[in-house]
Amino acid sequence: MSIVTVQLGQCGNQIGFEVFDALLSDSHSSQGLCSMRENEAYQASCKERFFSEEENGVPIARAVLVDMEPKVINQTLSKAAQSGQWKYGQHACFCQKQGSGNNWAYGYSVHGPRHEESIMNIIRKEVEKCDSFSGFFIIMSMAGGTGSGLGAFVTQNLEDQYSNSLKMNQIIWPYGTGEVIVQNYNSILTLSHLYRSSDALLLHENDAIHKICAKLMNIKQISFSDINQVLAHQLGSVFQPTYSAESSFHYRRNPLGIDRHVWPPLSGLPPLSKMSLNKDLHFNTSIANLVILRGKDVQSADVEGFKDPALYTSWLKPVNAFNVWKTQRAFSKYEKSAVLVSNSQFLVKPLDMIVGKAWNMFASKAYIHQYTKFGIEEEDFLDSFTSLEQVVASYCNL
Amino acid sequence: MTQSVVVQVGQCGNQIGCCFWDLALREHAAVNQKGIYDEAISSFFRNVDTRVVGDGGSISKGKICSLKARAVLIDMEEGVVNEILQGPLRDVFDTKQLITDISGSGNNWAVGHKVFGSLYQDQILEKFRKSAEHCDCLQCFFIIHSMGGGTGSGLGTFLLKSLFDIISKIDLMVNSGKLGTTVKPKSLVTSSSGALKKQHKKPFDAMNNIVANLLLNLTSSARFEGSLNMDLNEISMNLVPFPQLHYLVSSLTPLYTLTDVNIPPRRLDQMFSDAFSKDHQLLRADPKHSLYLACALMVRGNVQISDLRRNIERLKPSLQFVSWNQEGWKTSLCSVPPVGHSHSLLALANNTCVKPTFMELKERFMRLYKKKAHLHHYLQVEGMEESCFTEAVSSLSALIQEYDQLDATKNMPVQDLPRLSIAM
Numbered sequence: 001m002s003i004v005t006v007q008l009g010q011c012g013n014q015i016g017f018e019v020f021d022a023l024l025s026d027s028h029s030s031q032g033l034c035s036m037r038e039n040e041a042y043q044a045s046c047k048e049r050f051f052s053e054e055e056n057g058v059p060i061a062r063a064v065l066v067d068m069e070p071k072v073i074n075q076t077l078s079k080a081a082q083s084g085q086w087k088y089g090q091h092a093c094f095c096q097k098q099g100s101g102n103n104w105a106y107g108y109s110v111h112g113p114r115h116e117e118s119i120m121n122i123i124r125k126e127v128e129k130c131d132s133f134s135g136f137f138i139i140m141s142m143a144g145g146t147g148s149g150l151g152a153f154v155t156q157n158l159e160d161q162y163s164n165s166l167k168m169n170q171i172i173w174p175y176g177t178g179e180v181i182v183q184n185y186n187s188i189l190t191l192s193h194l195y196r197s198s199d200a201l202l203l204h205e206n207d208a209i210h211k212i213c214a215k216l217m218n219i220k221q222i223s224f225s226d227i228n229q230v231l232a233h234q235l236g237s238v239f240q241p242t243y244s245a246e247s248s249f250h251y252r253r254n255p256l257g258i259d260r261h262v263w264p265p266l267s268g269l270p271p272l273s274k275m276s277l278n279k280d281l282h283f284n285t286s287i288a289n290l291v292i293l294r295g296k297d298v299q300s301a302d303v304e305g306f307k308d309p310a311l312y313t314s315w316l317k318p319v320n321a322f323n324v325w326k327t328q329r330a331f332s333k334y335e336k337s338a339v340l341v342s343n344s345q346f347l348v349k350p351l352d353m354i355v356g357k358a359w360n361m362f363a364s365k366a367y368i369h370q371y372t373k374f375g376i377e378e379e380d381f382l383d384s385f386t387s388l389e390q391v392v393a394s395y396c397n398l
Numbered sequence: 399m400t401q402s403v404v405v406q407v408g409q410c411g412n413q414i415g416c417c418f419w420d421l422a423l424r425e426h427a428a429v430n431q432k433g434i435y436d437e438a439i440s441s442f443f444r445n446v447d448t449r450v451v452g453d454g455g456s457i458s459k460g461k462i463c464s465l466k467a468r469a470v471l472i473d474m475e476e477g478v479v480n481e482i483l484q485g486p487l488r489d490v491f492d493t494k495q496l497i498t499d500i501s502g503s504g505n506n507w508a509v510g511h512k513v514f515g516s517l518y519q520d521q522i523l524e525k526f527r528k529s530a531e532h533c534d535c536l537q538c539f540f541i542i543h544s545m546g547g548g549t550g551s552g553l554g555t556f557l558l559k560s561l562f563d564i565i566s567k568i569d570l571m572v573n574s575g576k577l578g579t580t581v582k583p584k585s586l587v588t589s590s591s592g593a594l595k596k597q598h599k600k601p602f603d604a605m606n607n608i609v610a611n612l613l614l615n616l617t618s619s620a621r622f623e624g625s626l627n628m629d630l631n632e633i634s635m636n637l638v639p640f641p642q643l644h645y646l647v648s649s650l651t652p653l654y655t656l657t658d659v660n661i662p663p664r665r666l667d668q669m670f671s672d673a674f675s676k677d678h679q680l681l682r683a684d685p686k687h688s689l690y691l692a693c694a695l696m697v698r699g700n701v702q703i704s705d706l707r708r709n710i711e712r713l714k715p716s717l718q719f720v721s722w723n724q725e726g727w728k729t730s731l732c733s734v735p736p737v738g739h740s741h742s743l744l745a746l747a748n749n750t751c752v753k754p755t756f757m758e759l760k761e762r763f764m765r766l767y768k769k770k771a772h773l774h775h776y777l778q779v780e781g782m783e784e785s786c787f788t789e790a791v792s793s794l795s796a797l798i799q800e801y802d803q804l805d806a807t808k809n810m811p812v813q814d815l816p817r818l819s820i821a822m
């Protein structure tokens with residue numbers, strides 16, 4: 001069950017590197033508190049899922065790196081190679097010189113069509129390497145121009161060409177007080193387009209991860225490296241193989257299938273690194289929750305709290321909306337770990353805020369000329385606003 | 399990665415340009431320890447095998463042979479350019495990329511624009527075309543000139559117009575004299591004894607270095623790696639909300655000249671505070687007490703995202719942003735610090751504090767214009783008419799009015815506009 005990762009833009013590539021690094025180092029970490037056979041099955045599954053056959057013993061990440069300027073990809077390739085543990089494929093990159101200038105319209109309407117064939121070719125080659133292909137994991141930010149605009153374009157193409165495969169987009173929600181001034185425009189355009197072509201959107205907020213680094217991990221001078229590593233850690237504990245007694249290959253459950261029994265595709269991800277699961281689950285109504293437990297004592301863990309009907313919308317029974325995956329093999333250096341993947345009203349507040357700010361800016365027509373000059377008209381903005389207001393309303397009505 | 403071409407026009411432009419090339423060489427020498435011609439250096443320099451005659455000498459990879467600046471030097475009198483070509487940087491310039499004349503423009507915009515413009519139009523375009531051909535992927539022209547003289551202002555704005563007509567995709571960034579603002583091709587007449595000399599007590603060299611540093615820092619995040627890159631096209635994307643409001647105010651901290659190598663390192667947070675103080679602005683203006691439309695912070699050196707965020711949170715309450723852009727920050731982090739410093743900050747702001755500068759300019763202009771003082775010098779140049787003056791003034795007045803309207807919104811409470819309502 002292999003997953004092909006597409007890393008887009010500076011953010012996507014920087015995070016992608018940390019994810020593969022985290023996955024491989026977890027896979028190599030000591031026995032994992034389980035039997036050697038268990039451990040070997042886990043490692044084999046992880047390898048097959050994220051890496052392809054080794055060249056000289058070095059696993060090659062199943063990844064396609066895309067960016068519209070070369071600096072980040074060059075850095076990413078060399079960091080991976082330097083680790084000595086794994087690397088990226090030589091021909092797995094697509095790079096240009098000029099960047100997207102933080103302009104969603106440029107990424108979507110100019111770079112997209114211009115480089116469509118080349119990018120899709122590289123992706124296809126990577127998919128063909130998989131014996132059993134299960135879907136795409138697309139890592140991108142919303143605030144910039146390449147990740148957001150080109151990311152939306154590529155996802156749409158993947159939907160057209162691989163409509164039977166799952167597509168999950170990992171989206172980085174920018175800091176509230178600006179990394180990019182037009183980030184709210186870029187965000188609403190991205191979200192409204194992905195809504196139609198992606199199967200699931202896994203969202204991480206820079207502000208939230210920043211707080212984790214500051215409060216839970218006590219890091220003094222927090223760098224993007226720190227933030228990306230926390231994120232990679234979370235994703236690793238979601239995506240690493242999980243034990244399933246149902247199938248004969250115990251670690252073959254498709255991680256991208258998390259979303260299979262859920263619809264509207266927005267998910268939020270509060271992280272937990274210890275067994276003491278956070279009991280006050282915000283009272284945000286959920287459509288679906290998935291808890292993934294790894295390590296010691298997983299079989300005896302009490303997840304009854306997650307089955308409380310108060311957590312779920314009235315038209316869903318907890319038994320249909322809640323799932324738990326238990327794996328004895330521990331993740332990384334943690335004796336016990338837990339992750340909650342949730343599709344709930346958690347996202348309403350941040351989404352509403354971004355839509356509100358974008359709307360205020362749109363009303364003054366500020367920066368619109370930068371988009372119209374590449375073919376994204378006011379109407380396209382209005383369409384995006386309409387889509388997202390509908391999403392907000394749907395979630396509010398749960 | 400892309401390349402940029404620097405066009406230096408007039409005495410001021412060429413003197414600043416010279417400082418810039420000197421600093422750029424030092425910076426790349428400090429970063430590039432192995433002497434390999436890489437993409438960072440190629441943004442401003444060509445690598446040329448000087449043994450090859452003619453145009454075939456460009457080398458795209460491998461060891462650095464001889465670096466040539468991607469520059470075009472233009473002056474209507476020879477003294478300044480000759481001095482550069484005899485000075486320590488003589489080998490850095492391609493002697494084919496010069497346009498000079500003998501008599502100068504006599505501080506007359508009309509002579510620079512109309513007379514020399516038409517005389518040298520073809521040559522100018524030829525040099526630009528040549529410099530573009532030497533680039534793999536040309537992204538930006540930097541044009542350095544003053545507004546007060548005749549060549550920089552007149553010929554400088556003339557060539558801007560030519561560039562606009564021909565090259566629409568490439569960004570143009572104009573660095574105007576000591577003001578550090580971007581100026582559209584409508585130059586106004588000021589007397590040469592104008593404000594420039596009154597503002598500054600230090601000699602021109604120190605000032606030129608500051609402007610040269612500005613250019614270097616502006617492009618650092620595009621040339622070097624960092625955890626949050628910022629390309630040149632991101633500057634205009636984020637800082638220009640409306641096409642006509644494209645005047646940016648800059649401030650640089652720490653402020654230093656080439657000789658100040660032993661400045662004690664300031665505390666990081668102090669660097670951010672300084673960037674917003676009136677004294678560090680490269681334009682006589684006070685952005686803190688005016689209205690921000692947008693602000694960019696370009697940090698270099700060992701500074702991480704948490705340092706940046708902490709300072710934004712700290713400084714935000716004392717700054718006023720326009721209602722539709724309350725969080726109008728654009729940030730970048732470049733890991734490579736400037737030579738001799740552990741970190742630096744360049745702040746670029748689109749702020750209504752430029753309005754007083756324009757108003758003052760208009761006032762000084764009108765004082766002369768009402769009396770028709772010096773007007774005959776301009777009108778006797780062929781192609782120059784009174785309408786040139788009246789058009790220039792009215793466009794300036796329109797600009798001032800736009801800023802006025804924005805300023806009027808300054809202390810109004812920010813209201814959220816009614817959103818689209820969806821029927822469920």
